Amino acid sequence: MSATYSFFARYYDAIYSEKDYKSEVESLHKTIQALKRSEGNTLLDAACGTGGHIQYFRNYYNAAGMDASKEMLEVARGKFGDVDFYQANMTEFDLNRQFDVVTCLFGSISYLITKESLHRAIKCFSDHTVRGGLVIIEPVFTAETVRPSSMGIRCVDEAEYKLSRVSSSKREGDVVYLNFHYLLATPSEVEHIFDPSPMGVFSKHDFVDGMKSAGFEVIGEESGLSKEAIFIGIKP
Ligand SMILES: C[S@@+](CC[C@H](N)C(=O)[O-])C[C@H]1O[C@@H](n2cnc3c(N)ncnc32)[C@H](O)[C@@H]1O
Numbered sequence: 001m002s003a004t005y006s007f008f009a010r011y012y013d014a015i016y017s018e019k020d021y022k023s024e025v026e027s028l029h030k031t032i033q034a035l036k037r038s039e040g041n042t043l044l045d046a047a048c049g050t051g052g053h054i055q056y057f058r059n060y061y062n063a064a065g066m067d068a069s070k071e072m073l074e075v076a077r078g079k080f081g082d083v084d085f086y087q088a089n090m091t092e093f094d095l096n097r098q099f100d101v102v103t104c105l106f107g108s109i110s111y112l113i114t115k116e117s118l119h120r121a122i123k124c125f126s127d128h129t130v131r132g133g134l135v136i137i138e139p140v141f142t143a144e145t146v147r148p149s150s151m152g153i154r155c156v157d158e159a160e161y162k163l164s165r166v167s168s169s170k171r172e173g174d175v176v177y178l179n180f181h182y183l184l185a186t187p188s189e190v191e192h193i194f195d196p197s198p199m200g201v202f203s204k205h206d207f208v209d210g211m212k213s214a215g216f217e218v219i220g221e222e223s224g225l226s227k228e229a230i231f232i233g234i235k236p
Pocket of ligand 1: 005046047048049050051052053066067068069072088089090091104105106107108111112
């Protein structure tokens with residue numbers, strides 16, 4: 001996991017204020033209702049961050065979240081005191097519970113670098129899914145869609161602070177470094193924080209293979225929330 005989330009947690013919601021979590025959840029909910037064969041309505045959002053999707057999932061599901069970052073979970077708990085949040089690494093967690101749906105969205109799975117860790121995470125998702133339940137995984141990109149480089153910029157202009165984040169990503173073998181540079185202005189100083197954010201590049205086959213090995217039937221791969229592939233499996 002990127003260590004920067006301990007710094008970034010405070011600013012995460014501001015940086016992604018334009019992300020439309022509500023319509024993403026509406027779309028996912030339709031897909032889930034069309035495909036799910038289990039009876040219950042429990043949902044685990046793995047690598048939930050500050051709970052952007054949970055805010056809306058909880059309208060339809062008994063939703064819980066897990067994330068490796070204590071600081072991201074602190075923000076999530078502050079917003080949704082009635083939701084169960086677990087601090088754990090997605091490659092090796094055991095919550096002693098199963099869910100009807102396990103989601104891992106907005107590229108969180110891409111923080112895993114090796115195929116082995118990808119497969120371990122999907123196996124953990126499977127262990128936490130009831131029969132007839134679904135897993136939904138949304139990577140940042142796949143080997144088929146990743147670009148050799150790309151740039152980005154986001155700015156937050158608040159009374160208490162100013163934050164800009166520029167990035168210029170580079171691919172090195174099967175890793176893409178997003179290379180985020182943050183400039184954070186507070187009344188006392190301007191701080192520069194660099195976060196290389198390495199992301200694993202996996203092929204569509206790697207995801208499908210990981211899901212099959214973990215016991216899922218792969219239902220399909222749809223055009224995802226951010227127009228990337230989204231992988232959906234059902235536990236037979
Ligand atoms: C881009 S954020 C996405 C958060 C949330 N899903 C959303 O849509 O806003 C990535 C999240 O993945 C979490 N993360 C990264 N590696 C992880 C791991 N190995 N296990 C659990 N969480 C992880 C980070 O702490 C961060 O909260």
